Amino acid sequence: MARVDLAIIGAGPAGMAAAQLAAGKGLSVCILDEQPRAGGQIYRDVDRVAPLRGDLLGKEYIEGRALTAGLGAPGITHLAGAVVWAIEEGPRLAYTQDGKGALIDARHVLLATGALERPMPLPGWTLPGVMTAGAGQILLKQSGVMARRAVLVGSGPLLYLIAAQMVRAGTPPLAMVETQTRGDFTGALRHIGGALRGWRYLLKGLGLLNEIRRAGVVRHTGAHGIAITGEGRAEAVEFTAFGRAHRIACDTVFLHHGVVPNTQAARSVGVAHCWNTQQRCFVPELDGWGATSVGCLHIAGDGAGIGGAKVAALAGRLAALDIAARLEAIDATARDTEGASLRRAMLSELAARPFLDAAYPPLPEALAPADKTIICRCEEVTAGDIRGYARLGCIGPNQTKAFGRAGMGPCQGRYCGLSVTQILAKENSQSHDATGYYRIRPPLKPVTLGELAAMDDAPEAAE
Template structure:
């Protein structure tokens, strides 16, 4: 068993910032992360990719170097390539690495697992050649490969960022097929005064759109009736725009209609979660320092509610300050003095979220897909099947597992849970808040019996 003052799950902006702050306060820190190098998804592989592709990926990406540099600290130990598969309420973490199981225990635990892209189930979304926009960006960061003859579909600022990066890489997308409408934009204007506090983000967005216009990338807004075409792989995209049918030939379709908190770990602990109607997602309930209902466990970053990379770093730092105070490394006064400017920056960073969430809502047709569209890819359950089970008397997602197994495959509901909740809510005429989400049981990730057996004899302790 490895022991540390603070164990952090996730080496994204929140986890890295928290580790650096805690280490500076004199705490021993252990970071566990699945990737081979730090950065999370937003700064994925930044140490290696920034020198090669920094001009393509942009300054917001290369800013991650400032966080990875701070991990070079004698109080910080990192176990990369580590898969966490169980978390104990007393802050013990079971993990696998290099084919062996292990356990880490912290006096405090910070869950900084970030966000995931919201699945966008549409007709044809399971065809080879369809991926998320975020996955295409990861491909660029990790290997410099750019999707060719691609159409970006959905809504949200990430579409513009990925499209602009493709332009800079010399392989612009064929088109953007966007689902947000003029009415969405008009509704968002009431949030514009607050959004001006995030003028840097607004200006960046305008710059991305200017890049796309200069490159001649076609944009189709308020698209409807979207379907991916093809038999063995993608051959095109069909949609309606301006009341007219359109068809684009392409080899790749990149889907995106928002990101949602990654809550598998927090739900496995049965922590209270709250429904965010604007972001149409659940997130764990925390106090202003990130502390959950289990006092030893904290959550920071997008896993506690979508706010972006800079907000995540501020939240991670705030959580670390409170943890340092908990463990006697900081006084209340020193904690509050350090936290005050961070709270101001965090407030300004989050001020733009209501504007963005309203201007770029999730695509309604993907929240409640057509009957013949797969929603659970692992168990091949369609939206129509979920509706039939609801008509038979199924009231919630956990009961639904007994009816048709959605959420019981290898991804354990990561891909279908929110869609299933939305479908049941619509059928029963209630809200997703009332329906709730599937319960998560360990293991969080697949683990072999050999890895568990390899944990025998690990009773000896190693303290960082």
């Protein structure tokens, strides 16, 4: 069985930056990632795609090549297409690669599993043709597949980025149905100081908006009462804005109202999480270096709280420094000296975040959906079902599994967990922390008996 100093799960900005720094301090590093090529979702396939359509995707995407290039450093093994399905005592990771199960032992583990789209349950959101905005970006980045007749629905900087990229590709969206209100913007102004310190983000946003406007893309704001309609697939987006009802016919709908930490792996090993009011999601409880309440385990990047790609890379380096110090590759003074400048850079990158979070809040009707709206996509459990469970005495997400299978499908709650917590918290007049979240158990991803049988270093044999 392979044995390394540091095993990293996720080859996005946090994982890649951490791998390079840790290897530079003399640690042996193995970075496992589900995708065939490094980059994470933000820099997906950047090495192959940058020469093909880097101009369309933008400068910040191409910059990811600096991180992927770092994985070529001595001391780093990159396991591509490796799906980790269990994190065990040791720590030891169990994963599948090329149809075969395998194990790897490490002295320390770093989780860099990134973000998921915030669930956006709306009427019709399960119809074929409705996807996350992140999915739209992945299609464009990795595959060069562009939606011809798409409507973007929701709010936030990512929505403007994908709209601008669609404009550059010659396939502008039919319309943007934006959910933020003038009141949100006015409320966000109390964070204007931070926004001005993070002016690069604002400037980028204004640039994108200009591109979208010049292309003549229709923008609706303050949209509510949103439904996606169609027979067997998405055919239109219906909504109300400024007192007027609208219907826009389309083939594809891209939904987005922010991203949230992907906490599945961290929860599976019992890392403590708490509710973050500003970002309206659960985040793992970490110290300033990304260390968790569980031994030999750090978390860095968007999985630790949403900060974006640049913050993720800096956090990955901070975690790698602390891990190198714990494994005695460097001393604490070296860690603190090198860490100080990383921390300053991180605070500066985070400056605009409170403004953006307040100006583009999640859509209220998707946080407290109508009774008929499906919440658990896998098992087709509605918001009304979950409210009904609460009336019968269901106080937490784990009980909803017994009441009606919510969260028990193949996605293991990834796209319903936060919705279930929020609905139960409201129905039971309890805090989000008291309501809690699904208990996540391995396997984190499905593993077949064939993959297990093909495992050539079974734990017994390795002892």
